[in-house]
Amino acid sequence: MNYNLNHIKELESESIFILREVASQFENPVIMFSGGKDSILIVHLAYKAFFPARIPFPLLHIDTGHNFPETIAYRDSLVEKLGAKLIVGSVQDAIDKRMVVEEKGFNASRNGLQTAVLLESLENGKYDAALGGARRDEEKARAKERFFSHRDEFGQWDPKNQRPELWNLFNGKHSMGEHFRIFPISNWTELDVWQYLAAEKVDLPSLYFSHERDVFEREGVLLADCDYISKKPEEKVYKETVRCRTIGDMTCTGVWKSDASTVEQIIEEVATTRMTERGGRTDDKRSETSMEDRKKKGYF
Amino acid sequence: MSQDINSELLRFTTAGSVDDGKSTLIGRLLYDSKSIYQDQYEQIKQASERRGEDINLALLTDGLKSEREQGITIDVAYRYFATPKRKFIIADTPGHIQYTRNMVTGASSANVALVLIDARKGVVEQTKRHAIIASLLQIPHIVVCINKMDLVDYDEKVYDKIQDDFEKFAAKLDVVDVHFIPISALLGDNLVHRSDKTPWFDGPTLMYYLENVHIASDLNFIDVRFPVQFVIRPYKEEYHDYRGYAGRIAGGVIKKGDEVMLLPSGFTSTIDKIQGPSGEQAEAYPSESITLLLEDDYDLSRGDMIVRANNSPEVTQDIEVMLVWFDGENSLRSNGKYALMHTTQDIRCVVKEIRYKLDINSLHRDQEDLDITMNDVTRVVLRTTKPLFIDPYRKNRITGSLVLIDEGTNNTVAACMVI
Numbered sequence: 192m193n194y195n196l197n198h199i200k201e202l203e204s205e206s207i208f209i210l211r212e213v214a215s216q217f218e219n220p221v222i223m224f225s226g227g228k229d230s231i232l233i234v235h236l237a238y239k240a241f242f243p244a245r246i247p248f249p250l251l252h253i254d255t256g257h258n259f260p261e262t263i264a265y266r267d268s269l270v271e272k273l274g275a276k277l278i279v280g281s282v283q284d285a286i287d288k289r290m291v292v293e294e295k296g297f298n299a300s301r302n303g304l305q306t307a308v309l310l311e312s313l314e315n316g317k318y319d320a321a322l323g324g325a326r327r328d329e330e331k332a333r334a335k336e337r338f339f340s341h342r343d344e345f346g347q348w349d350p351k352n353q354r355p356e357l358w359n360l361f362n363g364k365h366s367m368g369e370h371f372r373i374f375p376i377s378n379w380t381e382l383d384v385w386q387y388l389a390a391e392k393v394d395l396p397s398l399y400f401s402h403e404r405d406v407f408e409r410e411g412v413l414l415a416d417c418d419y420i421s422k423k424p425e426e427k428v429y430k431e432t433v434r435c436r437t438i439g440d441m442t443c444t445g446v447w448k449s450d451a452s453t454v455e456q457i458i459e460e461v462a463t464t465r466m467t468e469r470g471g472r473t474d475d476k477r478s479e480t481s482m483e484d485r486k487k488k489g490y491f
Numbered sequence: 492m493s494q495d496i497n498s499e500l501l502r503f504t505t506a507g508s509v510d511d512g513k514s515t516l517i518g519r520l521l522y523d524s525k526s527i528y529q530d531q532y533e534q535i536k537q538a539s540e541r542r543g544e545d546i547n548l549a550l551l552t553d554g555l556k557s558e559r560e561q562g563i564t565i566d567v568a569y570r571y572f573a574t575p576k577r578k579f580i581i582a583d584t585p586g587h588i589q590y591t592r593n594m595v596t597g598a599s600s601a602n603v604a605l606v607l608i609d610a611r612k613g614v615v616e617q618t619k620r621h622a623i624i625a626s627l628l629q630i631p632h633i634v635v636c637i638n639k640m641d642l643v644d645y646d647e648k649v650y651d652k653i654q655d656d657f658e659k660f661a662a663k664l665d666v667v668d669v670h671f672i673p674i675s676a677l678l679g680d681n682l683v684h685r686s687d688k689t690p691w692f693d694g695p696t697l698m699y700y701l702e703n704v705h706i707a708s709d710l711n712f713i714d715v716r717f718p719v720q721f722v723i724r725p726y727k728e729e730y731h732d733y734r735g736y737a738g739r740i741a742g743g744v745i746k747k748g749d750e751v752m753l754l755p756s757g758f759t760s761t762i763d764k765i766q767g768p769s770g771e772q773a774e775a776y777p778s779e780s781i782t783l784l785l786e787d788d789y790d791l792s793r794g795d796m797i798v799r800a801n802n803s804p805e806v807t808q809d810i811e812v813m814l815v816w817f818d819g820e821n822s823l824r825s826n827g828k829y830a831l832m833h834t835t836q837d838i839r840c841v842v843k844e845i846r847y848k849l850d851i852n853s854l855h856r857d858q859e860d861l862d863i864t865m866n867d868v869t870r871v872v873l874r875t876t877k878p879l880f881i882d883p884y885r886k887n888r889i890t891g892s893l894v895l896i897d898e899g900t901n902n903t904v905a906a907c908m909v910i
Contacts, residue, residue, distance in 0.1 A: 198500035198578040207780040211721040239768045244725040327569045357599035358892045364901040
C-alpha cells in the first residue's frame with residue numbers, strides 16, 4: 192500500500208484534531224495571539240480546521256506597549272483578512288490603573304506584568320480555554336506540558352499534578368472559574384514550523400527576515416535599540432543586519448545577526464544553528480527554572 | 492540537525508530508572524544527531540558544576556525543579572530529534588513501579604518501545620514490567636538494548652543469556668516484533684556506528700533500526716472507523732446547505748463514492764466529498780484529520796460514527812477491559828460511577844465487576860485482593876449509560892481505548908483497553 196503521511200502532515204492532523212476538540216469541549220475559547228510565528232501557525236491551522244466556516248475563536252493580544260511596530264501592523268491586517276474578533280489586553284492600561292507596578296532598572300521588562308493582564312483578560316472575557324503556540328522543544332519546563340493544561344481558579348499550573356493524556360482522549364472537564372491552556376502545536380519543533388509555513392506559503396511579519404536595524408549588545412545578546420530600554424553608558428548602538436527568531440516585547444527579544452531574507456534561507460539557518468531560539472530571550476535567563484516559575488503563576 | 496519534509500514520524504517510549512543509562516542513551520541520541528543546542532549544553536554544564544558533577548545529560552530531560560532536586564524523572568518528558576530519514580518523538584518516562592501510570596501514558600501513542608537492560612544485571616523485575624506494559628498497550632515493536640556491554644568485556648555469552656531469558660519471558664506476552672542490540676550508551680557502541688568490539692553481532696545499530704523499522708502498517712487500514720468530532724455549519728450564503736462532519740480517521744481507508752453506514756442509526760449513505768487540510772482529496776488514511784460530506788441529508792452529531800457498510804464495530808453497553816488505575820487519592824470503587832471518554836463520546840459508566848488484579852512483575856492474577864490503588868492493573872466489566880462503538884484494543888488502538896474520569900475532581904483516573 193502506498194501510504195505515506197509525512198511527519199509534517201501528521202503534526203498538522205494532530206493539531207487540527209486538538210483545535211476541533213477545543214471547539215467541541217469548551218464554551219468560550221480564545222486564541223492567545225502574540226504576532227509571532229507560532230501564534231500565526233495556530234491561526235492558520237484553525238482556519239483549516241473549521242473551513243469553510245469561520246474560526247470559532249476570537250484572538251486575544253496582550254499588548255505590553257513595547258511591541259515592535261511591525262507586529263501590530265501584521266496583527267491588524269490578519270484580523271481584517273479573517274474577519275476575526277480581536278481583544279487587546281493592555282499592560283499600559285494596567286500600569287495606569289496601578290493594577291501592576293512597572294519594573295525598574297536596566298533589565299526592566301514588562302514581560303512579567305503580562306501575566307496579570309492576561310489573567311485579568313481571561314477572567315473578564317469568561318474564557319474557559321486559552322489556545323497558545325507554546326512548543327515542547329522550546330524550553331525544559333514546556334517539555335512536560337500537556338496539550339490540555341489545567342489551570343486552577345488563580346490561573347496557576349501545578350506541574351506535579353497534571354492529567355495524563357492517552358491516545359486521542361483529552362479531558363477538558365473543569366469547575367467554574369478554572370480554565371485550560373491549550374497547546375495544539377506541542378509536538379512541533381522550530382524547524383517543523385518553518386518547513387510548514389514555507390510549504391503553505393503563509394505570509395509572515397517582516398521582522399523574521401533580515402533587515403538593518405540599530406542594535407546594542409547586553410550580556411551576549413543583541414537587542415534592538417528603542418525608547419523602552421535604558422542603556423548603560425558603555426552600551427554603544429550600532430547598525431547591524433539582523434532578524435528575529437522569536438517575536439516578543441522589544442525589551443526582551445534578542446535579534447540575531449543574519450542574512451536570511453527568505454523562508455528557505457531561514458530553514459537553512461535553523462537547520463544548522465547551534466543555539467535554541469529562546470537562547471536570545473533575556474526573560475528566560477533570569478534563573479535556571481525561570482520559565483517553570485512564571486508558568487506556575489499563569490504565564491503563557 | 493537536518494530533516495526532510497517528507498520524512499516519517501516515529502514515536503518511541505523509553506522507561507528506566509536512575510542507573511540503567513537511559514538518560515545517557517537519550518543524551519547520546521540527541522547529541523549524535525546534533526539536536527542538543529549549544530546554549531542547552533552550556534546550561535546543563537553550569538547546572539552540573541553547581542551540583543559538583545561532571546556533565547550530567549539527565550538534566551536535559553529532567554526539567555522540573557522537583558525532578559532536579561530529587562534527581563529523578565517524575566513525569567513524561569517529550570524530546571525531539573530528527574535525522575535525514577525520520578523525525579523522532581521520545582516519550583521519556585520514569586521506570587519505577589510508582590510511575591506505572593506515566594509509563595502507560597508514554598506507551599499509549601508509541602510505535603516502538605525501547606527497553607534497556609544492564610548487561611551486568613540481566614533481566615530484572617523492571618525489565619519485565621516494561622515488557623508487560625508494552626504488551627498491554629500493544630506497542631507494535633520492542634527493541635531491547637543490552638547496555639553497558641563495555642563493563643562485561645563485550646562478552647557474547649552474556650548477551651546471548653540475556654536475550655534467551657528475555658525471550659522466554661516474552662513468550663508469555665502478546666508481543667510480536669522484538670529486536671536485541673548490544674550497546675554501550677556511554678561509549679556509543681552500536682548506537683549510530685557499528686562497534687568493532689562486537690564482531691559477533693550482525694544486527695543493525697540502534698539508529699539504523701529506528702530509522703528503518705517498518706511502521707506504516709502498524710495502523711488499521713481495513714476497518715473504516717470515523718468518529719464524528721465536530722459538525723461544520725458555515726452559515727454563509729455560498730455554503731447554504733453545507734454540513735461537514737469533521738474528525739480524525741481511526742481506521743480504514745475512506746474513498747470518495749464509498750458506501751458507508753452511520754452509527755447509531757444504521758442508515759447508509761455515500762461519501763460525496765472529502766475535504767482535507769489542503770483542499771478536496773479523493774481518499775484519506777488513518778490518523779488524517781478531514782471533513783466528510785455525505786450525499787444524503789442525515790443529521791449526525793459529535794459522538795456518532797461513520798463506518799464501512801457491513802463492517803461494523805461492536806455496539807454495546809457492556810464492556811470488558813484491562814484497566815490501569817491512576818488515582819493516588821482513591822481506590823477504584825466497585826459499583827462506582829465515573830465519567831467515560833471514548834473516541835468522541837463523553838458519557839457515564841458504572842464498574843460492574845472487578846475480576847482480578849494483575850501483578851505486573853509476575854503476571855500473576857490475584858482474585859482475592861481486589862483493592863485497586865494507584866498503578867494497579869486490573870480486569871473489569873463496565874456498563875455504560877449509552878451504547879459505545881468499540882473494537883478490541885489489539886485490533887484498533889483508538890476505538891479500543893477509553894479513559895475514566897472522577898466526577899468529583901474531574902481528574903482522569905483510569906486508562907482502559909477493550910478486550
